[in-house]
Amino acid sequence: MSEFRRVFASILLLFAASAGLAAGERNLRVAVLDNSPPMAFRDANGELSGFSLGIIRALCEEMRAHCSFQVTTLDRVVDELAAGEYDIAAVSLLDTPERRARIILAKPYFRSISLWFAKPGVLPGQAGIRVAVVRGSAQDRFARAKGWDTVGVQTNGELAEPLNAGLAQAAIIPMSSALNLMKRPEFRQLGLSSSVMPEPELGGDASFGIAPRRPELKEQIDAALERIKRNGTYDRINSQFLPFRVN
Amino acid sequence: MAPLTFIPRLSGLRAGHAFGFLGAAFILAFGIMVALVALDQQRVLEATARLQEQTVPEIIRYQRLARNLEQLRQEGERVFSAGTPQARQQAMFVVTLVASHPSVLEHKEAADLARQTERFLIDVVRHSARDAQAFAASYDEWQRLAGRLGILVDDVSIQGINLATADLTDVAGAMRLARYKLTAALLVVSLFLVVFLFLVRGHLIHPLQRIDRALSSLSVDRPAPEFRPSAMVEIQVVEEAIGELHASLLENEVARHALEKLANKDGLTGLMNRRHFLQTADTELQRAQRYQRPVTVGMADLDFFKKLNDTYGHAAGDAVLRAFAELANEMLRQSDFVCRYGGEEFAFLFPESTLVEAEKLAERFRARCADYDIRIPDGRLVRVTLSMGLADASACPIEVALRRADEALYMAKRQGRNRIVLADASGTVA
Numbered sequence: 001m002s003e004f005r006r007v008f009a010s011i012l013l014l015f016a017a018s019a020g021l022a023a024g025e026r027n028l029r030v031a032v033l034d035n036s037p038p039m040a041f042r043d044a045n046g047e048l049s050g051f052s053l054g055i056i057r058a059l060c061e062e063m064r065a066h067c068s069f070q071v072t073t074l075d076r077v078v079d080e081l082a083a084g085e086y087d088i089a090a091v092s093l094l095d096t097p098e099r100r101a102r103i104i105l106a107k108p109y110f111r112s113i114s115l116w117f118a119k120p121g122v123l124p125g126q127a128g129i130r131v132a133v134v135r136g137s138a139q140d141r142f143a144r145a146k147g148w149d150t151v152g153v154q155t156n157g158e159l160a161e162p163l164n165a166g167l168a169q170a171a172i173i174p175m176s177s178a179l180n181l182m183k184r185p186e187f188r189q190l191g192l193s194s195s196v197m198p199e200p201e202l203g204g205d206a207s208f209g210i211a212p213r214r215p216e217l218k219e220q221i222d223a224a225l226e227r228i229k230r231n232g233t234y235d236r237i238n239s240q241f242l243p244f245r246v247n
Numbered sequence: 248m249a250p251l252t253f254i255p256r257l258s259g260l261r262a263g264h265a266f267g268f269l270g271a272a273f274i275l276a277f278g279i280m281v282a283l284v285a286l287d288q289q290r291v292l293e294a295t296a297r298l299q300e301q302t303v304p305e306i307i308r309y310q311r312l313a314r315n316l317e318q319l320r321q322e323g324e325r326v327f328s329a330g331t332p333q334a335r336q337q338a339m340f341v342v343t344l345v346a347s348h349p350s351v352l353e354h355k356e357a358a359d360l361a362r363q364t365e366r367f368l369i370d371v372v373r374h375s376a377r378d379a380q381a382f383a384a385s386y387d388e389w390q391r392l393a394g395r396l397g398i399l400v401d402d403v404s405i406q407g408i409n410l411a412t413a414d415l416t417d418v419a420g421a422m423r424l425a426r427y428k429l430t431a432a433l434l435v436v437s438l439f440l441v442v443f444l445f446l447v448r449g450h451l452i453h454p455l456q457r458i459d460r461a462l463s464s465l466s467v468d469r470p471a472p473e474f475r476p477s478a479m480v481e482i483q484v485v486e487e488a489i490g491e492l493h494a495s496l497l498e499n500e501v502a503r504h505a506l507e508k509l510a511n512k513d514g515l516t517g518l519m520n521r522r523h524f525l526q527t528a529d530t531e532l533q534r535a536q537r538y539q540r541p542v543t544v545g546m547a548d549l550d551f552f553k554k555l556n557d558t559y560g561h562a563a564g565d566a567v568l569r570a571f572a573e574l575a576n577e578m579l580r581q582s583d584f585v586c587r588y589g590g591e592e593f594a595f596l597f598p599e600s601t602l603v604e605a606e607k608l609a610e611r612f613r614a615r616c617a618d619y620d621i622r623i624p625d626g627r628l629v630r631v632t633l634s635m636g637l638a639d640a641s642a643c644p645i646e647v648a649l650r651r652a653d654e655a656l657y658m659a660k661r662q663g664r665n666r667i668v669l670a671d672a673s674g675t676v677a
Contacts, residue, residue, distance in 0.1 A: 111349040175344055182340045188333060194340065196347040204349060229307060244318040244345050245311035 026065040028217075030056055031086040034071045035157035037180045038241045039092055051176065051246075054237035055109055055228075056090035056208070062224035073154050075136030078102055081209050087217060089209035092174075094138035096201065103212055107222040108205030110238075110246040114139055115178045117163075117192045118170035124197065132159055132168035139172035142202055156180075160187045172197065176242065262451065262479045269446070273439045280432035287425035291418050298414040309407025312354055313400045319345045319361055320396040326368050327382055327389060335372065342368055360399055364392055454482040461489050467500045513587040515565060516572035521594070524586035528596045528645050531584075535598065535641055543605035544645070545595035546652040547635035550664040552591035555631065563623035564591075567631055570621040578612045594649065595635075602639045602669055609635050609667045617665060632665035639670075 032048060033040040040050040048069055060067035067088075072080060074091065081089045082102040093099055094112065116124050125146065133140040135152035143150045151162040156177040162168035164186065173181065178194065181187045197203070210217050228234045229247070238245055322341045329335035345351060346361040367389070374381035454477050461472035471493040474486040511523035519527070528544065535542040549555075549571065556564040568591065575585045575593070584596040597605040613633055620628040636655025640648035651670040659668040 113344065113347050113349070115344075175348075179341070179344065182337055185333070188336065194343065196343065226304070230303065235311075243322075243341050244315045244348070245350060246348070247308075247311055247350065 026063070028060065028063075028065045028067045028088055029086045030060075030067045030069050031072045031077050031081060031089040031091065032056070032069045033074065033077075033091055033155065035155035036074075036177065037157060039156075039176050040090075041157070051110075051237060051241040052090050052092055052208075054240065055225075055234070056088070058228045058233045058237065059221055059224045062227055063220050073136070074134055074156075075152075075154070078136070078209065081211050084211055084213050087211050087214050088221070091209065092176075092206040093209050094201070094204065094206055096138055096141055098141070099209070104210035104215060104218050105207040106210055106218055107225055108207045109225055110206055112203055112206045112246070113175045114197045114199075114202035115173050115175065115194045116170060116197050117173055117178070117181075117194050119191065120193045122170055124170070129169040130162075130167065132162040132171035134159065137174075138201060139174065142199065143172060160184070160190075163187075163190055163192070172202070176246075179243065262481050265446070265450075265479070266443075269439070269443060273436075273443075276435050276439070277432060280428060280435060284425050284428045284432065287421045287428065290421040291425070294414050294418045294421065298411060298418075302410050302414050305410050306407040308350070309403050309410070312350055312357055313403040313407070315345050315348065315351055316357055316361070316396055316400045316403065319351075319364060320393050320400070323364055323368055323389065323393060323396075326372065327386060339368060339372060354403070357399060357403065360395060364396065367392060450477070450479050450482070454479065454486075458482075458485055458489065461486075465489065465493055465496070467496050516568055516587050518572050518575070518593075519584060519586035521586055521588050524584060524588070524594055524596070525645065527584060528594075531596060531598055532640055532645050532648070540599055540641070541601040541604075542640045543597045543600050543602050543637055544640045544648045544652050545597070545605065545609060545635050545637045546588070546649060546656045547593045547595065547633050548656055548660070549591040550632045550634055550660075552631070555629065559623055559625070559627075559629065563625070563629070566623045567621050567629065570619075571616070571631065571633075574616060574619055575612070578615055579608070583608075594652075596640075602637055605637050606667055606669060609637060613665065613667055634659040634664045635667050637667060637669050 032053060034042055034048060036050070036052075038050055039052045040048065043049040048071075053069075056067065069090075070086060072089075077089050077091050078093075078099055080086060088106075089103070092110070092112065093105065095105060099105065118129075122129060125148065130149040130151050131143050132151045132153060133143050134156055135154060140150065140152060151168040153159055153161065156174070159171055159173055159177060160181055163171055208221065210221065225234075234247070235245070238247070319342060322338045322345065325338035326335055326342065329338055342365055346365040351361045352358045367385075371381055371385045371389070374385075378384075457474065461474070465472065471490050474489075477483050477486060511519060513520045532542060534540075549567070552564065552567070555567060568587070571593075572585075572587070579585060579595075580597075582598050584598075586594050588594040595609075597608065600608065613635065617630065617632045620630060622628055634656055636652045636657070636659055638648050638651035638655060643651075655668040655670040659666050662668065
């Protein structure tokens with residue numbers, strides 16, 4: 001009897017060890033931004049936080065993967081992901097043909113819109129103005145495609161600076177960044193008026209990116225996203241960082 | 248037997264074919280039922296999969312829309328109640344975002360009302376810059392708008408829930424249908440089982456019971472069993488075989504009798520042989536002695552038979568022996584026994600006869616024999632005489648009685664042949 005128990009215990013141990021090994025092996029390298037509040041930023045303790053961070057942490061937990069975060073910027077993230085420096089880019093990416101050609105887009109995790117911020121009377125496409133955009137963003141691509149003069153910044157958190165400095169007279173700002181900027185008194189003091197930009201390429205589905213060498217991750221991430229949308233995790237993260245349901 | 252009368256009278260049907268046909272029909276009917284139930288099951292699976300993969304996300308989407316409309320109402324309220332222009336601007340900005348967000352725009356009713364709310368609030372804010380009383384003046388209208396938003400929140404929530412209701416109704420319908428079909432399938436199974444049992448009972452079990460009864464009472468003393476014509480070929484074959492078995496039993500019985508007779512007879516004369524005579528006589532003596540009835544035995548010998556053989560040949564001797572046997576059968580009573588004891592020697596048994604009565608009978612026989620012409624094969628006529636010794640057998644074993652009779656026969660030969668001599672009770676010859 002004790003013999004049997006010993007054998008049984010060792011089998012169990014082996015099983016547990018192999019399971020642990022399998023789980024331990026799943027290390028994912030994840031690219032994140034750190035100056036794009038409220039999507040991704042460093043909190044008072046310097047820890048990475050935000051809506052995108054909350055979602056990717058929940059997804060990693062759902063996939064039972066250990067995710068290590070590496071900070072980058074929007075203008076580099078697609079290149080680096082395509083080069084295989086990360087497995088996942090936990091960055092909100094609007095669907096553009098260039099991105100679609102180079103990386104894999106996961107199932108959208110929220111829906112965005114873009115806003116035109118300018119002094120009252122300054123309209124999109126007006127001659128003689130310069131438009132602030134984040135380098136590498138869909139808004140950047142849109143403005144260049146229109147032939148507008150742009151002033152590029154590295155992060156969403158810096159979008160107000162060219163406006164403050166008078167280098168730019170307008171900005172195309174994604175919904176979440178706009179929410180954050182509107183809370184800042186110095187931004188409000190600029191007295192800009194905002195309007196929603198109706199162009200479809202400036203709104204709609206925003207997704208995480210997946211390295212083209214890890215196509216099998218898409219199915220796992222999509223399934224994990226579906227699960228956290230159903231089990232309430234998603235909504236709690238939504239309420240923590242954004243004032244309304246963004247999905 | 249009465250319930251079997253309604254069973255269709257099939258004739259000459261092979262049981263294997265009949266039951267095979269029934270089984271195939273059963274499998275076909277049951278298979279169709281199962282397939283129909285499986286279709287319903289498929290429908291249930293599809294509906295639940297749809298509920299899981301499409302409807303639940305849809306419901307969640309409606310819940311989020313309801314949440315955003317409620318948020319819109321709250322932010323609108325905040326526009327009116329804000330203490331500072333900054334807070335009002337902030338709330339107004341969220342109103343704009345919610346009213347423009349795809350989650351609201353994709354629902355037409357919600358999009359219209361959100362757009363209307365946004366425009367109303369923008370107007371109010373714009374008026375308030377010129378007219379300090381603008382908020383107070385517009386608050387009633389806002390209350391109505393907020394009320395409509397609240398009702399829309401409820402409507403959207405219910406619309407989401409109702410999506411599940413449709414799926415669940417579909418599932419319930421399929422399940423109900425499946426239950427009817429299952430019941431029908433069970434009825435079909437029961438029906439087939441009942442028919443099957445009746446057919447087995449009527450066409451197999453009862454015939455087998457009849458066959459069993461017929462076999463256990465099969466005997467040469469009874470007539471061949473009669474069977475009602477059976478539908479099943481196999482049963483017919485067995486019943487015919489029983490008839491044939493009965494016929495061969497009868498034939499065997501006849502053959503057995505013939506063999507028995509052959510075994511008990513003397514080949515030349517057709518009389519009892521010695522072995523059978525001794526058996527029969529023994530039985531007869533026991534019976535007589537038990538009931539104290541008289542019984543007499545005799546030993547006889549044809550006189551000068553050797554000479555006759557030498558003179559006329561063995562064929563003549565045989566003819567004489569046969570003729571003597573015929574005469575003995577003719578002259579003796581039905582109950583008397585005679586056997587060829589060996590050569591020209593014969594033994595007799597006279598049941599229910601005293602020595603004296605037997606002597607009368609033997610004397611008549613001797614006299615008849617003495618003047619009886621026997622035609623021998625060459626056409627000539629000869630006569631033979633016989634000598635016989637008689638002994639009482641009512642109180643001694645057959646061997647003793649026969650020995651005494653033999654001694655009396657010897658005496659008859661000595662006294663000159665062609666005569667009857669009696670042995671007296673003491674064993675000496677008179």
